[in-house]
Amino acid sequence: MxxxxxxxxxxxxxxxxxxxxxxxxxxxxxxxxPAPDVAPDAPLLVDGAPATPAHVRTVVERAFADVAAGLRTQAEGASGTVRDVLAATAQMADDAALRGQVLTRVDGGEPPVAAIDGVVDTFAAMFEQAGGYLAERVTDLRSVRDRVVARVVGLPEPxxxxxxxxxxxxxxxxxxxxxxxxxxxxxxxxxxxxxxxxxxxxxxxxxxxxxxxxxxxxxxxxxxxxxxxxxxxxxxxxxxxDDAVRDAFERRRAADAALAQDTGPGATADGHAVALLANIGTAADAQRVGAGAEGVGLFRTEVLFLERTQAPTVDEQTDAYAAALRAVDGRKVVVRTLDAGADKPLAFATQPDEENPALGVRGYRLVRSHAELLDTQLAALARAQEATGSTPWVMAPMIATPDEARDFAARARAAGVATVGVMVEVPAAALRARDLLAEVDFVSIGTNDLAQYTMATDRLRGELADLLDVWQPAVLDLVATTARAGLEAGKPVGVCGESAADPLMALVLVGLGVTSLSMAAGALPAVRYAVRHHTRATCEAIAGAVLRARTAADARAAALALVDPDVAATLAL
Incomplete structure (x- = not known):
């Protein structure tokens, strides 16, 4: 993406x-x-007369249950991220606290819509104050509200x-x-x-x-x-x-279709190899990784853990990891260990009293209070490695110090994991990348979080998207520092954040010394084309020009000025 x-x-x-x-x-x-437009104080009528509190209670209970059931049915027919999101929204509609507080208000004689709105507003305020994942869930919460209200008053669901x-x-x-x-x-x-x-x-x-x-x-x-x-x-x-716009779009569609026919290995025009990989969240996603990907550059294993009341067992995890390894048939698979907390809370691990979860106990830091989660996961990955004969590259998220990198590497190797790395997502890790690489076999840059922490900007806040622009010079300086450390150490440095999916930015990353790019599978053809039509020296010149830029807009313009015009036209850069 x-x-x-x-x-x-x-x-x-x-x-x-x-x-x-x-x-x-x-x-x-x-x-x-749109959401149903119903006055909050509108009474529920039965044969023209206000319904009794007992009848209102029954209608409201049934509405919540029906909405939850409908969402679960949709989830069962979906897959991957879609299934998980639907299941999470169904769980919200089924939330005992949400429903219970609404029913308490209804039992006290409050009109049903007012009761639902009052409780939802309270929960939404709490979610927004918590920030991160919970703030993003406000949209889901409002959707549940709208569906329930529609059912209560007998209107079509929005x-x-x-x-x-x-x-x-x-x-x-x-x-x-x-x-x-x-x-x-x-x-x-x-x-x-x-x-x-x-x-x-x-x-x-x-x-x-x-x-x-x-x-x-x-x-x-x-x-x-x-x-x-x-x-x-x-x-x-x-x-x-007009016809000119339509014709231009059709030319782009035809060009994209042609690009997708090329599934060869990623490399610059002069043969410098750059691995092009896909991001996945489940073993089922791995089965959909096509020939255009040289493997998986980010397996988000937290999908196995989310929306559960207890952690998956070592056997459950082993089966999932082995299925993913088999699905890609010997190609590279980079597995990120549990990245929970902040925008991905776990009912059985996340601390509920964190004032700023994004800066709290998330990712690898869970080892401080729940070491068994990591140890079980590493054991499962080692078992999957043994069962399949494939060696996953295993990395920890939210590493901030060389000591954390060393401790993770020791745990992983003791469990039997052969190839160990860490994520570079915070400025501290980027600035000390040389020391981190002394402890592990590789690093992977998560540009989404790196931008968030560098720019002090919640990456879920759409109105601040300009600060999270992939071309922000401060973020690129940290990427360059990390890539330079990898070149000096002779160890791989990948990028698995959204920057990798931008064909123009991909040239910059290659020029900085990044060795692999991982992205949504649909972005691979354009990135492959861009890389293949520029030499390594040209990529290095583009990267140098970008690092000298003062603003994000200047950085992008500097890159575009050095790109092959035919490539820019083909990709509509």
Whole structure:
């Protein structure tokens, strides 16, 4: 998934936002049904008379149960990240505390809509104050509220209408449950007024291969049926596009299809190898890694742990890891150990009283209080390694010091893991990358979190997306420092954050000395093409020019000025 700042959108192209991906499509607008407009104090009527509190209680209980059941059914029919998000939203609808507080208010005589709104508002305020993952879950919470209220008052559930033809789905904000329920044969793109490039909707859109533009002011004013041109690469939505725009989009579609035919190993024009890998979250995702990927550069194992009341057993984990290793048939697999806490809390491990979870006990730091989680995971990875004959590269997230790197390496090797690395996600790790590499076999840069911590900006806050631009010079300085340390140590340095999926940024990373790039599978063809059409020396010249830039916009412009014009035109850079 590649993100593009609204500032990069050319003038005169209509509505602007933050693009996710690089595809472009033209199609009619289909507005998502809004939340039911019901007065909070409206009583529930039975035969024209206000219902009794007992009857209201029954209706509200049934509404919550039906919404939860419907979401679970959708989850069972989905897979990967979509399934997990739907299951999480269903669990929210089934939350005993949420439902219990609503019923307590109803029992006290409060109108049902007012009771639901009051409790949801309280929970939403708590989530927003907590920040990180919980703040992102507010969209899911509001979606549950809207679905329950609709059922209580007998209105159709809000969401995506039946699509009679392939359409561009437009919404103020699209809940993951709505995204996951889309009929992919009828959806061309997703456009929202809210959200951010790393939110649930954007992530699911990326997984589904749909172009997406978020934070588009005025999107919900577009009338149903209005034909729009959605350009994810530029972050624009253009009503009533002319033939020139349509022709340009068709040329890009044909070019993208041609690029996808090339599944050869990643390398520069003069043969310098750069491994091109895919990011996955489950063993099922591994089965979908095609020939265009040289393996897996990021296996997010926390998907196995999320939304559970207790950790998966060593046998459960062994089976999952072995399945992923077998699925890629001997190709490289980089496994990230449990990255929980902050935006991915665990019911059985996360500390509930952290004032700032993103700066608290997350990732590898869980070993301080729950060492058994890591030890069990490492044992399972070692068993999977033995069972399959494939050697996973195993790395720990949120490493901040050489001592932590040394301790993790010792634990992993004692468990029988053969190849050990760490993530570089905080400035401290980047600045001391030389010392970290003295303890491990490789490092991988998570540019999403590295940008978040460098710029002191929550990466889930869409309105701050400009500060998280992949071209921010301060972040690139830290990437360069890490890559330089890898070159000096003769050890691999990969990038598995969203920067790797940007074809132009990929050239910079190669020029800095990064040895592998991991991304959503759909981004691989464009990145492969860009790398293959530039020599290593040209990539180094591009990287040098970028590091001399003062601003993010200047950095991108400096890179673009040195790129082969034909490549820039083909990829619409």
């Amino acid at each position: 590649t993100t593009t700042s609204a500032a990069d959108a050319p003038a005169g192209t209509g509505l602007r936002g933050v693009g996710v991906g690089r595809r472009a499509v033209v199609g009619p607008v289909a507005q998502v049904r 969401g995506v209408p039946h699509l009679a033809q392939p359409s561009v789905v437009v919404a103020r904000d699209l809940a993951p449950a709505d995204t996951a329920a889309l009929d992919l044969t009828k959806v061309l793109a997703i456009v929202t007024e809210l959200g951010g490039p790393t939110g649930h909707t954007a992530i699911i859109a990326g997984q589904l291969g749909l172009p997406c533009v978020v934070r588009v002011d005025g999107a919900t004013t577009l009338a149903d049926g209005t034909v729009v041109a959605v350009d994810a690469a530029a972050g624009t939505v253009t009503p009533d596009p």
